[in-house]
Amino acid sequence: MTLSENSLRLESQGTPRKNNYSWSRFMRKATPFLFLSPFLIGFLVFMVYPLIYAFNLSLYRKQIIGGVTFIGLSNYVKSFQDPSFWEGIRNVLVFGIIQIPIMLGLALLFATLIDSGVVHRVSIFRLGYFLPFAVPNVVAALIWGYFYGQSFGPITQLANALHLQPPVFLNAQGIIPSIANISVWQYTGYNMLIIYAAMKAIPTELYEAAKVDGASEWQIAWNIRIPLVMPAILLTFIFSIIGTLQLFNEPSVLNTVAPTAMDRHFTPNLYVYNLAFANKQFDYSAAISFTLAIVTAAVSSIVLFVIFRREANQ
Amino acid sequence: MTVQTLSPVRKNKSRLHAGNPVAYIIMSVFLVYFLIPLVWLFISSTKTNAGLFSSFGLWFDKSINIIQNLKNLFARDGGAYGLWMKNTAIYAINAALFSTIISALAGYAFAQYRFKGRNLLFGVVLASVFVPATAFALPLYLLESKAGLTDSLLAIILPSLVNPFGVYLMRIYTEQAVSQDLIDAARVDGAGEFRIFVTIVFRLIAPGFVTVFLFAFVGAWNNFFLPLLVLSKSSLYPLTVGLAYWAGLATQPGNAQVLYILVIMGSVVAILPLMVVFLFLQRFWQEGLSLGSLKG
Numbered sequence: 001m002t003l004s005e006n007s008l009r010l011e012s013q014g015t016p017r018k019n020n021y022s023w024s025r026f027m028r029k030a031t032p033f034l035f036l037s038p039f040l041i042g043f044l045v046f047m048v049y050p051l052i053y054a055f056n057l058s059l060y061r062k063q064i065i066g067g068v069t070f071i072g073l074s075n076y077v078k079s080f081q082d083p084s085f086w087e088g089i090r091n092v093l094v095f096g097i098i099q100i101p102i103m104l105g106l107a108l109l110f111a112t113l114i115d116s117g118v119v120h121r122v123s124i125f126r127l128g129y130f131l132p133f134a135v136p137n138v139v140a141a142l143i144w145g146y147f148y149g150q151s152f153g154p155i156t157q158l159a160n161a162l163h164l165q166p167p168v169f170l171n172a173q174g175i176i177p178s179i180a181n182i183s184v185w186q187y188t189g190y191n192m193l194i195i196y197a198a199m200k201a202i203p204t205e206l207y208e209a210a211k212v213d214g215a216s217e218w219q220i221a222w223n224i225r226i227p228l229v230m231p232a233i234l235l236t237f238i239f240s241i242i243g244t245l246q247l248f249n250e251p252s253v254l255n256t257v258a259p260t261a262m263d264r265h266f267t268p269n270l271y272v273y274n275l276a277f278a279n280k281q282f283d284y285s286a287a288i289s290f291t292l293a294i295v296t297a298a299v300s301s302i303v304l305f306v307i308f309r310r311e312a313n314q
Numbered sequence: 315m316t317v318q319t320l321s322p323v324r325k326n327k328s329r330l331h332a333g334n335p336v337a338y339i340i341m342s343v344f345l346v347y348f349l350i351p352l353v354w355l356f357i358s359s360t361k362t363n364a365g366l367f368s369s370f371g372l373w374f375d376k377s378i379n380i381i382q383n384l385k386n387l388f389a390r391d392g393g394a395y396g397l398w399m400k401n402t403a404i405y406a407i408n409a410a411l412f413s414t415i416i417s418a419l420a421g422y423a424f425a426q427y428r429f430k431g432r433n434l435l436f437g438v439v440l441a442s443v444f445v446p447a448t449a450f451a452l453p454l455y456l457l458e459s460k461a462g463l464t465d466s467l468l469a470i471i472l473p474s475l476v477n478p479f480g481v482y483l484m485r486i487y488t489e490q491a492v493s494q495d496l497i498d499a500a501r502v503d504g505a506g507e508f509r510i511f512v513t514i515v516f517r518l519i520a521p522g523f524v525t526v527f528l529f530a531f532v533g534a535w536n537n538f539f540l541p542l543l544v545l546s547k548s549s550l551y552p553l554t555v556g557l558a559y560w561a562g563l564a565t566q567p568g569n570a571q572v573l574y575i576l577v578i579m580g581s582v583v584a585i586l587p588l589m590v591v592f593l594f595l596q597r598f599w600q601e602g603l604s605l606g607s608l609k610g
Contacts, residue, residue, distance in 0.1 A: 031427065031507045032423040032426075032427035032429045032432075033423075033429070034508075035419045035420065035422055035423035035427075035507075035511070036419070036420050036423045036424075036435075038415075038416045038419060038420070039416050039417065039419065039420035039476065039481060040420075042416065042472075042475050042476040043442070043476050043478070046450070046472065046473045046476045047445075047450060047476055047478075049457070050453035050454050050457055051445075051450070051453065053456070053457055054452065054453035054456075057453075057456065106344070109340075110341065110344070113337045113340070113341060118333065118334035118337045118338075119333060119334065119338050119341050120333045120338070124345070125341050125345060127593075127596075128345045128348055128349055129344070129348050130592070131352065131589065131592075132348055132351075132352070133592075134532070134585065134588040134589045134591075134592045135352070135585050135588070136535060136536040136538075136553070136554050136584060136585070136588070137536060138536070138538050138554040138555075138557060138558055139554070139557065139581045139584055139585060140351075142557060142558070142561055142577060142581055143351050143352075143354075143355050143581060144351060145561075146358075146574075146578070147351050151367060152366045152367045152371060153371065154354055154370070154371030154372050157370055157371055161370075185347070185348065185351065189348065193600065197600065238444070242444060242446050243446075245446060246446035246447070246448040246449065248448055248538075248539055249538045249539065249554075252538075252542075252558070253558050253561065256558060256561050256562035256565060257561060257565060259565070269539070272452055273452075273539075273543075276452055276455075276543075277543075282452075285452055286452060289449050289451075289452045289453060290449070292446070292448075292449050293445045293446065293449035293450075296444065296445060296446050296449065297441060297444045297445045300444035301441065301444060304444075
């Protein structure tokens with residue numbers, strides 16, 4: 001229903017006086033904004049303003065001698081020439097290239113197996129796979145940090161019992177795959193359920209028709225089920241990209257367990273944290289924070305735009 | 315598309331199949347993968363700190379020490395863990411409750427009213443879903459320290475009240491669950507817009523409300539970056555920051571090594587509330603996941 005229909009109905013209810021009428025008209029116009037206002041105020045104060053503030057801060061340099069000077073975009077130029085920043089970017093990209101395909105591939109495989117009915121006791125798998133999502137990721141990083149560990153980690157204990165060389169997970173070579181494994185462990189079940197939920201919305205008649213035509217379970221999965229849940233898969237893909245670019249909790253916690261395995265700029269967010277708190281370079285860390293926000297939003301918007309274009313063309 | 319959990323037709327289908335053994339083996343192997351770190355954690359929490367090092371990780375030690383570990387956990391540093399737990403609960407409940415109310419109001423406005431700038435505004439809200447929360451953490455810290463707001467629970471509760479993805483979910487849910495006829499009828503009866511929301515709409519969107527609440531609760535319970543930045547007093551820490559702090563102390567040489575078993579015990583106690591919530595509210599989060607995937 002539109003507002004004009006609504007106002008017609010109200011007008012027909014009696015004979016409102018002139019000023020009453022305009023008051024109610026104003027109220028009708030204002031109502032949606034009254035409902036929106038708590039959110040909008042919070043949105044402006046806690047999301048829009050901090051970004052503007054960070055951007056503004058990044059344009060100035062504060063020095064003990066000389067005070068505050070306007071330096072334009074030189075913090076951004078600096079970040080583009082900063083090998084530490086690029087190393088962090090490189091690390092999260094390598095992490096994402098390893099972690100996202102494995103996680104989403106497994107999530108898709110499990111969702112397909114569960115939905116096609118080729119396994120029984122489905123609820124045990126659904127719950128068991130999802131359980132790691134209920135673990136705060138700081139705690140997940142602690143658990144795996146100990147699990148990987150040399151002193152009382154069960155993997156090392158097993159290797160010792162079998163007289164094998166225990167694998168080292170938390171060193172410079174092993175750290176990225178080790179963190180990737182933590183994220184796969186935590187989020188595969190969650191992504192599986194998102195994809196599975198989309199699969200459940202597919203009408204069963206489609207499968208039955210394909211079966212009548214003699215299609216196998218794999219053909220049905222490959223040609224009907226998976227293409228139809230593509231939007232859900234792409235949604236999980238976008239959220240995985242966002243999660244990857246802002247990687248902080250796991251490396252930060254593992255850093256306390258294994259301090260030698262990574263640098264202080266291991267991920268862009270870790271770099272932001274250390275620039276701000278160890279070096280007190282607030283203007284420069286604000287610049288990197290802002291760049292990270294813009295890059296992430298841009299990457300996910302582009303992916304989303306491509307999806308919508310593809311959907312619209314279909 | 316409708317919001318719905320298992321349809322009865324689909325359940326019969328699995329009975330027709332004998333079950334594929336290869337698929338079953340793959341799924342079982344991964345079940346072990348997903349559960350084994352948790353099994354290790356729970357077994358380890360029953361050991362003494364020395365037993366942690368001397369016994370095999372995936373089986374129990376000779377003595378079961380879990381009661382003593384629990385006592386030590388809550389006694390350490392003058393009861394710090396209990397404080398952290400209380401802080402986390404206060405923070406998570408307030409953040410989740412109020413952010414969900416705010417999201418429900420905004421979602422209803424987007425779903426119910428046609429107003430100028432609606433699509434643009436909704437587009438901006440959606441776009442903000444794609445800006446990572448951690449990108450706001452440093453600017454928020456700087457702003458809050460200027461405002462003298464750091465080192466208070468409000469410093470982490472207030473920014474959590476804004477949940478754009480919650481607004482998106484509540485809009486979709488409202489569009490599906492609230493019939494226009496009902497609203498029209500109430501308007502004809504002369505009910506005010508806010509009264510309609512409280513007395514009629516709210517009951518209809520309650521399942522969506524619980525879903526958004528649940529995920530906001532988990533998000534707040536797990537939050538680490540912002541509290542790490544804005545809280546410097548350890549008495550204000552949430553569990554995540556507190557446990558990471560202890561874990562850092564545990565690696566330092568000296569007496570602090572005893573902390574390993576307390577970090578493990580503390581991890582168990584930190585996980586349990588969320589697991590219980592997820593087990594009991596299965597219907598809601600599964601529904602929420604299907605909502606999120608409705609419109610890519």
